Amino acid sequence: MCSGSFAKCLGITLLPLAILCVLCNILLFFPGGEMVNKENITEEVFYCGGIVGSGVLMIFPALVFLGLKNNDCCGCCGNESCGRRFAMLSSILFAAVGVLGAGYSIIISAVAINKGPKCEVKEGSWGYPFSKGDYLSNNNLWSLCQSPSNVVPWHLTLFSMLLIMGLIQVLLCAVQVVNGLLGALCGDCCGCCGGSDDSS
Numbered sequence: 001m002c003s004g005s006f007a008k009c010l011g012i013t014l015l016p017l018a019i020l021c022v023l024c025n026i027l028l029f030f031p032g033g034e035m036v037n038k039e040n041i042t043e044e045v046f047y048c049g050g051i052v053g054s055g056v057l058m059i060f061p062a063l064v065f066l067g068l069k070n071n072d073c074c075g076c077c078g079n080e081s082c083g084r085r086f087a088m089l090s091s092i093l094f095a096a097v098g099v100l101g102a103g104y105s106i107i108i109s110a111v112a113i114n115k116g117p118k119c120e121v122k123e124g125s126w127g128y129p130f131s132k133g134d135y136l137s138n139n140n141l142w143s144l145c146q147s148p149s150n151v152v153p154w155h156l157t158l159f160s161m162l163l164i165m166g167l168i169q170v171l172l173c174a175v176q177v178v179n180g181l182l183g184a185l186c187g188d189c190c191g192c193c194g195g196s197d198d199s200s
Contacts, residue, residue, distance in 0.1 A: 031117060040118060049108030053100075106170070113159050
């Protein structure tokens with residue numbers, strides 16, 4: 001498979017993942033599917049790991065990867081493949097941006113999962129009733145959160161999704177780093193210039 005075509009496949013995969021991460025982060029602003037006061041929302045939600053890290057910062061590498069297949073490689077210093085090689089090399093920088101963004105989301109998600117959600121522990125008193133992930137192995141502790149209802153599975157599910165999708169994004173961007181290096185060093189097997197010269 002051409003390195004440009006492979007990069008396009010990666011871009012097609014990254015775009016929906018980025019959109020899903022943004023949606024997950026937005027849903028976290030409504031713990032348990034309910035509207036609560038701003039000060040009663042889990043702190044890590046406001047760090048916007050899914051919106052900024054795995055969302056906005058992932059859009060740029062995804063669009064770059066999508067455009068590599070149709071990149072014009074002609075007319076670069078008289079070298080037919082120079083343009084495409086440079087594009088593949090520059091895609092490594094965007095892949096690095098993607099890794100940083102997804103890495104940020106992964107860290108925020110891991111901290112939030114370990115810390116647990118902010119909830120109403122007793123009437124009128126909100127806080128973090130769990131410590132060091134103890135609720136993960138003992139769901140009997142979930143009853144410590146009186147409201148919002150189902151806030152613990154809501155929190156755990158959405159942050160886990162962000163964590164998993166962030167890991168997938170890191171993997172895909174890392175794959176593009178290798179693909180970009182191969183494309184830059186070896187050239188793209190679907191060079192756009194050489195084939196057109198024979199018909200003239």
